[in-house]
Amino acid sequence: MSYSDATYLVLFLPLTILIYNLMPQKHRWKVLLIASYIFFWCISKKLIIFIIFSTFSIHHFGLWLKSIQEERNKLLKEAEKESKKAIRAEYLKKQRKVLLLGVLIHLGILLVLKYSGFALENLNALFAMIKIPISFSITKYMMPIGISFYTLQAISYITDVYHEKIQADRNLGRLALFMTFFPQIMEGPICRYSDTAMQLWEGKKVTYQNLKSGLLRIGYGIIKKIVIADRLNIFVQTIFEKYSEFDGGIVAIGVILYTVQLYMDFSGVMDIVIGSGEIFGIKMPENFRQPFFSKTISEFWTRWHITLGAFFRDYVFYPLSLSEPLKKLTTKARKKLGKHYGPLISSSIALFCVWFCNGLWHGAAWSFIFFGMYHFVLILTGNIIEPLVNIVNEKLHIKKENWIYKTLQIIRTTILVFIGELFFEAKTVKDGFAMLNRIFTQFSFNGISTGAILDKNGMDLKDFIIVGIGIIFVYIISILKEKNVDIKKWVFGQKIVIRWLIYYAIIFVVIILGAYGMNYIPVDPMYAGF
Amino acid sequence: MKKIILKCTIFCTIFLIILIILSHIVVPKNNSKEAGMEDELANGILAEPENTIDVLVVGDSESYSSYVPREIWNEYGITSYVCGNPKQPLSRSLSFIYKTFKTQKPKIVMLETNTIYRRRSLMYPLYELSDNILPIFKYHDRWKTLTKNDLFGKVDYTTIQDSKGYYYSDIIKSSKPGKYMRRSKDERKIPKSNKLYIKIMKKYCEKNGAKLVFYSAPSSKNWTYEKHNGVQALADSLGIEFIDLNLKNNEININWNEDSRDKGDHLNYNGAIKVTKYLGKYLYEKNILTDHRGDPNYQEWN
Numbered sequence: 001m002s003y004s005d006a007t008y009l010v011l012f013l014p015l016t017i018l019i020y021n022l023m024p025q026k027h028r029w030k031v032l033l034i035a036s037y038i039f040f041w042c043i044s045k046k047l048i049i050f051i052i053f054s055t056f057s058i059h060h061f062g063l064w065l066k067s068i069q070e071e072r073n074k075l076l077k078e079a080e081k082e083s084k085k086a087i088r089a090e091y092l093k094k095q096r097k098v099l100l101l102g103v104l105i106h107l108g109i110l111l112v113l114k115y116s117g118f119a120l121e122n123l124n125a126l127f128a129m130i131k132i133p134i135s136f137s138i139t140k141y142m143m144p145i146g147i148s149f150y151t152l153q154a155i156s157y158i159t160d161v162y163h164e165k166i167q168a169d170r171n172l173g174r175l176a177l178f179m180t181f182f183p184q185i186m187e188g189p190i191c192r193y194s195d196t197a198m199q200l201w202e203g204k205k206v207t208y209q210n211l212k213s214g215l216l217r218i219g220y221g222i223i224k225k226i227v228i229a230d231r232l233n234i235f236v237q238t239i240f241e242k243y244s245e246f247d248g249g250i251v252a253i254g255v256i257l258y259t260v261q262l263y264m265d266f267s268g269v270m271d272i273v274i275g276s277g278e279i280f281g282i283k284m285p286e287n288f289r290q291p292f293f294s295k296t297i298s299e300f301w302t303r304w305h306i307t308l309g310a311f312f313r314d315y316v317f318y319p320l321s322l323s324e325p326l327k328k329l330t331t332k333a334r335k336k337l338g339k340h341y342g343p344l345i346s347s348s349i350a351l352f353c354v355w356f357c358n359g360l361w362h363g364a365a366w367s368f369i370f371f372g373m374y375h376f377v378l379i380l381t382g383n384i385i386e387p388l389v390n391i392v393n394e395k396l397h398i399k400k401e402n403w404i405y406k407t408l409q410i411i412r413t414t415i416l417v418f419i420g421e422l423f424f425e426a427k428t429v430k431d432g433f434a435m436l437n438r439i440f441t442q443f444s445f446n447g448i449s450t451g452a453i454l455d456k457n458g459m460d461l462k463d464f465i466i467v468g469i470g471i472i473f474v475y476i477i478s479i480l481k482e483k484n485v486d487i488k489k490w491v492f493g494q495k496i497v498i499r500w501l502i503y504y505a506i507i508f509v510v511i512i513l514g515a516y517g518m519n520y521i522p523v524d525p526m527y528a529g530f
Numbered sequence: 531m532k533k534i535i536l537k538c539t540i541f542c543t544i545f546l547i548i549l550i551i552l553s554h555i556v557v558p559k560n561n562s563k564e565a566g567m568e569d570e571l572a573n574g575i576l577a578e579p580e581n582t583i584d585v586l587v588v589g590d591s592e593s594y595s596s597y598v599p600r601e602i603w604n605e606y607g608i609t610s611y612v613c614g615n616p617k618q619p620l621s622r623s624l625s626f627i628y629k630t631f632k633t634q635k636p637k638i639v640m641l642e643t644n645t646i647y648r649r650r651s652l653m654y655p656l657y658e659l660s661d662n663i664l665p666i667f668k669y670h671d672r673w674k675t676l677t678k679n680d681l682f683g684k685v686d687y688t689t690i691q692d693s694k695g696y697y698y699s700d701i702i703k704s705s706k707p708g709k710y711m712r713r714s715k716d717e718r719k720i721p722k723s724n725k726l727y728i729k730i731m732k733k734y735c736e737k738n739g740a741k742l743v744f745y746s747a748p749s750s751k752n753w754t755y756e757k758h759n760g761v762q763a764l765a766d767s768l769g770i771e772f773i774d775l776n777l778k779n780n781e782i783n784i785n786w787n788e789d790s791r792d793k794g795d796h797l798n799y800n801g802a803i804k805v806t807k808y809l810g811k812y813l814y815e816k817n818i819l820t821d822h823r824g825d826p827n828y829q830e831w832n
Contacts, residue, residue, distance in 0.1 A: 006657070208534055462674050500541065504548065512552070512670050518568050519671050 001042045002186065002525050003272045004225045009218070012039065016182075017279060021206045028203030029177055032280065039182035040146075047144035051185075054106065055176045058154045061102035062161045062168030062175075068094050069164065095162055102158040110151045113141045118364035146185045148361060152311050153179060157193045159315055166193050174201045183276040187269055187527040189287040190307040196282060204281035213488055214279035219506040220477070221271025222514075228470040229265035230515035230523045232257050235459045240425055243435045248443040251435055259421040260471060263291070265526045266305070285310075290478045295409035297378045297416055308361070312354045320350035340387055348380055355379075362424070367432060371424045378416060466513055553666040555680055556673070562689040566672045569615040574691030575630055578611065582828065583634045584819050585610035586740075587695070588623040589642025595796035596642070596747030596775075599694035601803055602810040603831050607821030610813075612695030614642065619650045620727035621658045627731060631738050637818055639735050640809075643746040643761045643772070644753070646724055690830065698799060704787040705794030707750040711758075711776050718756040720764055732768055744772040747805055748784045750794030773812065775805055782808045 001007045016035040023031050040048050072091035079087055120136040127134045157178070161168045169175050178197040239246060239254025246254070267288040277284045287306050294300035301309045320326060326346035334342030359372020392398075398405055419436065426432035480487055491502055516522070558566040561576045571594065575583070585608060587597050593614030602608050613626035623645060630636065661668045672680070735742040744765050746753060753776045765772035775782060782804045786794055789801030797805065813819055822828040 460674070500544075503541070504545070507545065508548065508552075511549075511666060512673055514670065517668060517671060 001039065003183070003269050003276075004222055004230075004525070009222070013276060013279075017206055017211075020203075020280065023203075025203045025205070029173065029201050032181065032200060033173060033177045036177065036180040036182040036185065040144075040180055040185055043186065044144040044146075047142055050109065050144045050147065051150055051180055052176075054109075054150060054154050055172070055179045057102070057105060058157050058179070059169070059172050059175050061098060061158050063170065064098050065095055065158070065161045066168035068098065099158060099162040103155050106151050106154050106158075110147060113143045113147065115360070115364045116141070146187075149188045149190055150179055150185065152190045152308075153192075156190070156311060156315060160193060169193070169197065171201075177201070181277075181282075183273040184284060187266065187273065187525055188305075188307055189270065189273070189285050190311050191284060195285055196277075199282045200280075202281070206279055206281070210281055211279055212492065214275040214277075216488060216491065216503075216506075217275030217278060218272050219503075219510070221268040221273075221275060222510050223470070223506065224264040224268030224271065224474060225525075226268075226510055226514040226516060228467055228474070229261045229268060229526075230520060231459070231463055231467055232261040232264075233515070233521070233523045236261050236425075240427070240435075243431070243438060246438075247446050248439040248441065249445040252439045252443070255418050255422045255435070255439070257467070258425050259418050260467075262421060262425075262526055263288075264470075264474070265523070269525045269527070290482050292414055292417075293410060293478070293482055294413050295406060296382055296413060297375060298382065300413055300417060301375070308358070312358055316357055317350045317354050320353055321347055326350065341384075344383055348383070351379060352376055365428075367423055367426055367429050370429045370432070371420060374420050374423060549664050549666055553664045555676065556669040557665045557685065558669065558672070559679055559683045559685050560689055561687040565689075566669060566675060567689075568668065570689070571691055571693065571695050571697060572613040572615045572626065573687075574689065574695060575611050575613055575626075575634070576687035577690045578634065579827070579830075580633050581635050582822075583609050583611045583630070583636050585638045585640065585813060586627065586630050586634070586636040587612040587614065587640045587642065588618070588626050588645075589614045590618040590645045590648065591616050591697075591796055592644040592747045592749055592752065593618075593642035594695055594697040595699070595791070595798075596802050596805045597640075597809065598696045598799075598802050598806040600696070600831075601806040602813065603823075605807070605810050606814045606819075607823035608810070608813055608819045609822060609828065609831060610694065614695065617648065618645050619648045620645055620724050620731070621650065624727055624731055624734075625658050625662065627734065631734075631740075635738070636740050638743060638813065638816070639731075639740050640743050640745050641728075641731070643744050643757075643774075644749065646720055646728070646761055646764070647718065647757060648724075649721055696802070699791045699796075700799050701791040702788050702798060702800075703791060703793045705750050705790050707786050707794065710750040710794070711753070711755050714755040714759070716756045716759065717763055718754065718760040720760050725764060728764065728768065728770075732770060742770055744770055745809065746772075746774045746776055748775050748779070748782070748789075748797060748801065750786055750790070752795060773809070775808065778808065 001012065003009075012035075016031065020028050020031045020035075037048065040051060044051075068091055072087060075087050075091075076084055117138050117140055120138050124135050124138075157166075157175075160166045174197055177200045178191070178193055181191075181196065181200055184191060184196075236254055236258045239251060240258065243251050243254070270287045274284050274286070285307050289303040289306060291300055291304035294303055326349060329349075330343050330346040333345045336342070337345070355372040355376035356369065357372075358375070359369045362368045362371065393400065400406075422435055423429065423432040426435060477487065491499060494502070556566075558568075561567045561570060561573045563570040567573050575586075585599075585602075587593050587599075587610060591614065594612045597610070597612050599610040599612060602610055611630070613623075613630060615622065618626075623641060627639060657667070732742045744761060746758070746761065758774050758776065762772055762774070764770075784797070784801055784804060789797055789804065791798035822831070
């Protein structure tokens with residue numbers, strides 16, 4: 001079962017809504033929790049044990065931290081002024097140990113299940129290269145779907161309790177629901193406890209307004225996923241698997257369309273997820289904010305997979321940047337290199353860690369590490385040349401607000417994103433470079449004129465036209481969103497005939513133009529595998 | 531609240547009407563591939579003259595790769611048709627049985643048992659239902675090839691399949707059977723929903739004067755002794771005859787070096803003929819099927 005499946009949309013979600021609404025308010029959270037466990041069981045079977053373990057574990061660590069904090073507060077109340085600092089330091093140490101243990105347990109499970117095979121494979125290769133006769137046997141572990149997402153939620157919970165941003169929750173049921181809420185469990189968004197836990201617990205009634213609003217968002221998401229993304233699947237897969245059979249121009253089209261597919265798939269599923277939450281009156285954090293209007297790569301990552309970027313910012317970048325060694329380094333460097341380049345050194349170290357983790361989070365392969373490093377280098381380069389760019393702009397009287405300048409920045413960023421996604425999807429880094437080489441050295445569109453591109457790829461001209469119209473449609477919606485136009489408000493403000501026409505249009509576009517059924521292979525949500 | 535319910539009812543009614551209209555437009559007007567028909571080999575049954583098929587075979591790819599209706603006609607004058615399609619689940623087998631009985635009166639229905647172990651999502655029966663009632667979901671992609679005839683024409687199935695549902699292949703890809711059909715006492719569990727389908731199927735066949743028979747085509751890749759035990763137990767409990775050809779190799783002589791088209795997964799023509807000869811003899815010895823070879827109404831079979 002996945003979010004764009006009929007099983008979810010026609011059976012699971014409506015049944016859950018119905019039972020949820022029939023229950024008295026104080027029991028509604030239980031309906032959501034049971035539904036979430038059923039959903040998780042359907043996608044991961046007995047591996048459900050991992051998320052149950054994680055839930056018990058963060059419940060325990062949260063309370064452990066809380067008990068230390070309460071003990072400290074009690075002592076602080078009774079302590080003399082001069083001894084308070086020492087008490088704080090002592091208890092901070094205690095808390096740090098607990099936090100470290102909690103984080104290590106969660107990271108440990110993720111590392112063993114997701115990365116041990118990759119690490120041992122590389123160790124074996126290294127030993128073979130330097131002729132050490134040691135070889136580890138590699139065990140492939142079954143991984144519960146969504147582990148990369150809920151592990152980050154678990155870590156954020158313990159860390160937030162440690163920082164006393166939130167109170168540790170004594171209620172195991174509430175915590176379990178925060179961890180497993182079914183719409184978010186496969187692909188996020190990576191929610192913080194403060195984002196959703198209380199809303200989930202509240203058990204608000206499903207209102208007609210929420211239902212309409214949620215369904216409209218779900219409809220938009222299904223169009224993106226089933227009509228556009230899934231339609232592109234065979235074409236994109238063929239180009240990436242057999243790139244050596246195609247001209248550079250066609251490979252470039254494949255790379256662009258892969259990025260389109262990934263965006264439509266992931267953001268489409270997010271629309272379904274957030275729309276599902278909306279029906280229950282739950283406001284989940286947004287994961288996309290028109291990423292293809294970004295003027296720089298850093299900006300792109302504040303608009304694409306926002307909750308992952310925010311996690312790395314809050315739980316890796318800031319703690320590292322504000323750590324004592326890096327603070328000292330910044331102070332020293334500022335004196336020698338000045339206000340811009342001084343702090344850049346320590347922030348670059350933190351940035352390196354963020355992008356290494358970001359790359360690795362996506363999967364255990366060198367191509368993902370390369371993907372992370374690619375973005376690190378781009379952002380670092382942007383930071384380094386920023387003063388120079390400012391000088392050149394000033395000398396040439398180029399205004400940053402100028403729309404031509406902005407458009408050129410957007411085009412440049414988009415091209416850099418395409419290249420990044422090329423390495424993201426390529427089987428190996430070597431394949432990625434070979435594809436890039438083909439694009440630049442053998443750029444032609446011969447396959448289009450001979451029609452070969454249509455024969456080989458499971459997509460005919462009409463499919464390309466549908467994809468084209470779909471992209472234009474999503475682009476227009478994105479422009480409106482960028483201009484802060486409330487599209488839902490506009491739709492709901494229309495007369496009933498227009499409103500219903502819009503609803504019917506969405507439903508029948510999905511039914512008629514959806515890439516499902518006998519001529520298509522079902523495509524699982526692309527981010528569920530991470 | 532009443533207003534909301536009324537609005538929802540009107541909305542759903544209009545939705546249903548549009549679905550019915552669209553279904554009428556996209557449904558293939560003939561049972562040929564060119565007209566857009568899915569599984570045109572299996573759906574060739576739709577064009578067979580009324581009450582001319584005596585044996586119906588259903589199942590997944592193992593069925594249409596192992597049973598050659600023409601061979602049985604040539605030997606015994608018995609008419610049969612294979613309504614098998616790739617990965618056919620039991621809900622689809624049942625659907626083909628219903629479809630066939632609308633125009634035919636087969637006396638024997640043979641179910642190839644590989645499909646008994648196929649698991650399908652909870653929604654599959656609903657898909658099946660929607661396929662039959664609202665074909666827009668199955669044939670939605672036909673918007674690409676619609677013609678004027680689709681808008682105004684009537685459904686008329688006229689395309690007869692010469693192979694009567696058998697899928698011909700003379701490719702040889704040998705296999706090494708290895709542990710194939712190594713004796714075991716264990717039983718492979720059959721999904722409960724599939725057991726229910728079998729019961730419905732049996733009841734329906736009996737009600738329509740037909741006998742349901744299980745047969746398992748030789749497949750060194752798909753079949754195991756555990757599966758045999760599972761199906762045998764089910765067959766015994768329901769009083770259904772079960773012919774497991776995987777256990778009868780001394781009689782049919784499948785040679786895995788030359789009788790498979792894909793390394794033991796499916797039989798090729800050579801292998802299918804061996805299986806069909808055995809099944810033909812079995813059907814003939816039932817003494818309930820007529821030899822139609824001299825009958826002018828069956829001219830097309832000659």
